[in-house]
Every structure is written in C-alpha cells, then in structure tokens.
Amino acid sequence: MQKRRLGRSDIYVPPVVFGAWAIHNFGYGSTEINKAIESLRKAYELGFNTVDTAPIYSLGLSEEVVAEAYKDFPRDSYQLFTKCGNSWKPKKSISKPIKEMSSDELFDNYELYSDNTKEKIIVQCENSLKRLNTDYLDLYSLHWPDSITPIDEIMEAFEILIAQGKIKAAGICNHSMSEFKTANNILNVTAHKIRYSMLNRGIETDMAPYCIDNQVGLLVYSVLQRGLLDNYFDRHFIWSPKEENPKELALYKLKNIELIKLFLKSLNEIADDYGLTASQLCVNWTVNQPAVTAALIGATSIEDVTATVNAVNTSVDENGFEQIKKKLEELELKLDLSEQEYTYDYEEGIVHFKD
Numbered sequence: 068m069q070k071r072r073l074g075r076s077d078i079y080v081p082p083v084v085f086g087a088w089a090i091h092n093f094g095y096g097s098t099e100i101n102k103a104i105e106s107l108r109k110a111y112e113l114g115f116n117t118v119d120t121a122p123i124y125s126l127g128l129s130e131e132v133v134a135e136a137y138k139d140f141p142r143d144s145y146q147l148f149t150k151c152g153n154s155w156k157p158k159k160s161i162s163k164p165i166k167e168m169s170s171d172e173l174f175d176n177y178e179l180y181s182d183n184t185k186e187k188i189i190v191q192c193e194n195s196l197k198r199l200n201t202d203y204l205d206l207y208s209l210h211w212p213d214s215i216t217p218i219d220e221i222m223e224a225f226e227i228l229i230a231q232g233k234i235k236a237a238g239i240c241n242h243s244m245s246e247f248k249t250a251n252n253i254l255n256v257t258a259h260k261i262r263y264s265m266l267n268r269g270i271e272t273d274m275a276p277y278c279i280d281n282q283v284g285l286l287v288y289s290v291l292q293r294g295l296l297d298n299y300f301d302r303h304f305i306w307s308p309k310e311e312n313p314k315e316l317a318l319y320k321l322k323n324i325e326l327i328k329l330f331l332k333s334l335n336e337i338a339d340d341y342g343l344t345a346s347q348l349c350v351n352w353t354v355n356q357p358a359v360t361a362a363l364i365g366a367t368s369i370e371d372v373t374a375t376v377n378a379v380n381t382s383v384d385e386n387g388f389e390q391i392k393k394k395l396e397e398l399e400l401k402l403d404l405s406e407q408e409y410t411y412d413y414e415e416g417i418v419h420f421k422d
Contacts, residue, residue, distance in 0.1 A: 071360050073236070074257040078235065078257070085364060085375075087130075103366060107136035118137070119148040123210065130199050131199075148206040149204055152213065153210055153211070155180070159176065181211070181215075188221065206235070207236070207238070218253060238259060244273050248277070260287070266295060275356070276358070287353065288364075295318060296327070296331065317405065321420070323404075330395075341382075347374060352388070
C-alpha cells in the first residue's frame with residue numbers, strides 16, 4: 068500500500084482515511100466506544116494511520132475517543148485530521164455525561180451553532196488539541212461554508228495557527244467550486260473534503276480537475292452513497308432533504324433503487340474475479356480515480372476495517388475498470404435524476420416521492 072501526498076504538504080496518507088463520525092450516538096450507524104477504539108487500532112496496525120474527526124461529532128466525545136485509541140502510539144507515526152466551525156452549548160443544567168446520552172438526548176440538551184470568527188476558530192483549535200491530547204493537528208479544516216464570517220478572516224485564523232505550529236495544514240469541506248477558488252486564492256488550501264461516489268460524480272467536471280491543476284488534496288466521503296452501493300437500501304435521511312443535492316435526493320426514487328440493485332448485481336460479477344464484493348469494488352474504484360487522494364470511511368468494526376483495507380490493497384486491472392465504466396454508463400442512461408415533488412416524514416426521516 069503506497070502512501071499519497073496530500074496536496075503540496077509534507078503529509079502522506081493511505082488511500083483510506085478512517086473516519087470517527089459515527090462514534091457513540093451521533094453519526095449514521097453509531098458505533099459503541101470500545102468497538103470504535105478497537106477498529107481504529109486495527110486500522111493503525113494495518114498501516115492505515117490517519118483518522119478524520121471533528122469536535123461536533125458526539126460533541127467532543129469523538130475526539131476524546133480517538134485520543135484514547137492512539138494513546139500508545141508515537142505521535143509522529145499517525146496523522147490527526149479535525150475541523151472547526153460548529154459549536155454547542157447546553158440548553159439547561161445538565162448532569163448526565165455526553166457518553167451516556169442517546170442521540171435524541173444530545174440534541175434535546177444541547178444547542179448547535181456555527182461561529183467561524185478568527186478568535187473562535189483559535190479557541191476551537193485549542194479545545195480540539197486538548198481533547199485529542201496532542202500539541203499539533205496535521206490537517207485542520209473548515210467544516211462547512213460560512214455566509215456570515217468573511218473567508219479572509221477564516222483563512223487568517225488558519226495562518227496564525229500554522230505560524231504557531233498548532234496545525235500543519237489547512238483545508239475546507241463541502242464548499243462549492245466558487246467558494247473553493249475564493250478560499251484557495253487567499254491561502255493555499257491543502258485539502259478539500261467533499262461527497263463523491265459512483266452515483267454522485269458531479270465534481271469530475273470542475274472540482275477534480277481544479278484539484279489536480281492546483282495540487283490540492285481531494286478527500287471524498289459517502290463513497291458508498293450512504294448504503295445504496297452496499298446493498299443497504301435505507302431511505303432514511305440523516306438531515307433534511309432540503310439540504311441535499313437534488314440529484315442525490317433523486318437516487319432514492321423507488322425505480323432508481325431497483326436500477327441500482329441490478330447495477331450492484333452486475334458489479335458482483337466483476338468483483339468475483341478479484342475476490343471482492345461489489346461494495347469493496349466500489350471503494351477500490353473510488354480511490355483509483357485520478358484526483359482522489361483518499362476516501363473517508365467510518366471505522367465501525369474490526370471486520371469492516373479489514374474488509375476496507377483488503378478492498379484498496381487489491382489490484383484491479385485495466386480490463387476490470389473498463390467493465391465498471393461500461394456498467395456505470397449503462398446505469399447513468401437509465402437513472403431518472405429529474406427533480407420531483409416529495410413529502411418528507413420528519414419523524415421517520417423518510418422521503419416519499421409523488422407520482
């Protein structure tokens with residue numbers, strides 16, 4: 068497994084960066100704390116020594132769990148990626164520890180808010196350093212675009228933190244192409260984190276070529292399209308569909324789900340030749356796309372970590388990728404990604420498209 072250079076930095080990462088979003092009761096497919104620690108340690112033992120987290124994940128608990136998982140390893144033997152921008156404050160007096168709260172309790176007891184002022188970003192960084200039990204962060208990224216704080220103020224905060232040695236590199240996440248360019252013109256952005264999968268390839272037209280031309284690392288997540296590429300056809304949404312890319316939302320139309328099931332069946336036939344499953348083949352395809360530096364994938368169990376590592380360590384030849392390309396082209400011709408009226412059941416988190 069060959070490490071890859073992250074942008075113009077001196078940071079080298081494996082083709083998969085394991086993510087800590089789902090630790091405890093915050094993320095999609097929540098992972099019990101001890102299981103998450105075991106999974107991250109297994110990834111490290113296999114040479115996958117970079118972890119991505121954020122203070123907002125389980126309201127600081129994720130960063131603390133990452134620190135526990137890596138506490139016995141030399142600091143220069145792994146990379147820590149975290150983010151800034153999202154904060155929280157209690158709505159009332161609370162005695163119950165966060166690690167004992169359910170997901171509903173987290174949101175009932177705490178108010179989430181965004182604050183990307185220069186002073187706040189520096190404070191957030193200090194807090195993350197404490198939770199992660201480290202003197203520096205390898206990559207520190209703005210979690211979401213901010214329409215209130217000027218981008219030059221945010222980039223100034225990153226410059227200060229780099230000068231102080233508290234972060235080695237700065238990045239952004241979930242920005243549009245124009246927002247990305249604006250940020251990169253102020254401060255050389257080391258990496259951009261964005262959603263990307265076989266079913267969501269919009270960045271290939273502009274963002275991916277821009278990353279190549281400007282030597283910016285591209286870290287992609289939701290590479291299995293939240294389960295659609297893993298035979299897991301859950302129509303529950305993590306957040307409101309109003310915040311979705313319309314084309315991603317359209318994937319959940321029932322007729323599209325049936326087409327994706329057939330597509331996965333055809334991928335299984337290709338994957339068998341390499342000793343992989345269809346979902347493993349999807350991961351392999353993703354990390355072998357020209358602009359992609361690494362895929363961000365949750366460390367949810369030792370079994371899943373091992374399967375992901377096997378997926379990216381397997382060599383798929385040109386013929387295999389050509390077969391995948393043909394199957395993808397056939398699928399794209401059939402998918403109906405037009406916008407369509409829908410209702411959203413907030414209690415169940417399910418979208419119902421109108422005929």
